[in-house]
Amino acid sequence: MPYFPGSFxxxxxxxxxxxxxxxxLFDKIIIMIGFNANKKSFFPIEKRINWINQVFKDxxxxxxxxxxxxxxxxxxxxxxxxxFGVCELHPILNMNVQLRK
Numbered sequence: 001m002p003y004f005p006g007s008f009x010x011x012x013x014x015x016x017x018x019x020x021x022x023x024x025l026f027d028k029i030i031i032m033i034g035f036n037a038n039k040k041s042f043f044p045i046e047k048r049i050n051w052i053n054q055v056f057k058d059x060x061x062x063x064x065x066x067x068x069x070x071x072x073x074x075x076x077x078x079x080x081x082x083x084f085g086v087c088e089l090h091p092i093l094n095m096n097v098q099l100r101k
Contacts (some may be wrong), residue, residue: 003080005032005071009041011052028061035068
């Protein structure tokens, strides 16, 4: 079973595209929203969960879960044997903005 971890703050079309392409490959996909009380988020967890559930309301194979611990612990808990996701691009984008100044 695959597991897609992230903050999804916000969940965007790139995230959706990755999940939709993985749907035919697996019986079930877990989208895990990582929660860290020490980080400030743009959108509340409840909104992110609802948005993702809305996007995949027509897909029984997709489940959204919340986790506030280590990724490895969550994988053990749910028996995940695949992890997939999107690379973090913020440092590259921020550097590009800084170079333009």
